Amino acid sequence: MPNGWKVAFVLNVLGLSYESIYLEKADIKGPEHIKHNPNGRIPTLIDHKNDDFTIWESGAILLYLIDTYDTEHKISVADSREKALLHQWLFFQTTGQGPYFGQSSWFQHFHPETxxxxxxxxxxxxxxxxxxxxxxxxxxxxxxxxxxxxADIAFVSYNNVIKFVIEEDFDFEGEFPKTFEWHTRVTAVDGVRKGLEERLKLITEETKVQKSSLS
Incomplete structure (x- = not known):
């Protein structure tokens, strides 16, 4: 699920240590997770460095991380007007890109009817x-x-699967060249790249397990 990876990217870029717990679909709404996140969604962050403070909703988690740990403004801003713009783009991602990209993927690949x-x-x-x-x-x-x-990092995980979201022959670079350049630039950042590599590793391992179960 793309929303969890946004948090991993930011944790990586800020150099924070963390333990990832990958939940099966049934466990996401299970009692052990619901006690931390009553919405039964991911991601959920438990900050053991801050008295086990727990927070959910990916945008809220990102804001918490920069407010708490990005004192040097490595991936945040200090000016009040720029902060407002950062919030603007983060909310656009969470209420615009995420839902629309998610619905596009759902109706193409998962909905029981065409x-x-x-x-x-x-x-x-x-x-x-x-x-x-x-x-x-x-x-x-x-x-x-x-x-x-x-604000930039938040868009990566959905844009990274854009062909799955729109269509297999979608020409990202051709249709939206500056957005493609930006996406390429952000994905090259060490912490983001590390997260994408981890995601690919997990997908590869899961595919191997699925193939072995069918053989």
Missing amino acids: LPSAIVRYQNEARRVLGVLESVLSKQEYLVGGKLTI
Whole structure:
């Protein structure tokens, strides 16, 4: 699930140590997780360095991490107006990109019925979100403050599976060249790259297990 990886990327970039617990689908709504996250979704963060403070919702987690641990503003900003813009883009990701990309993926790959109108609607919405990004990134390299922030990092995990979201022959670079350049730049950051490599490793291992169970 893309939302959990956003948190991993930021933890990596900030150099914070953490233990990842990967839950099976049934366990996400199980009592052990629900006691920490009553919404029964991931991610959930338990900060053992801060009296086991627990927080859920990926955007809230990212804001908590920079407020608590990014005192040097490595991936955050200090100016009040720039903070407002950072929040703006983070909320756009969590309420725009995430839901629209998720619905596009659902109706193409998981919904029990084929609903062409729903597929087209959410593919178009995904393209609209990319168009918003393109309109800004054609004028600047990053979303806020002329530097990498959590606002940029938050978009990576969904954009990284864009062909699954829109369609297999989608030309990301051709249709949205500045957004593609930005995405490539952000994914090259050490902590983000490390998270993407870990994700790929997990997918590879899961695929091997599935193949062995069928043989």
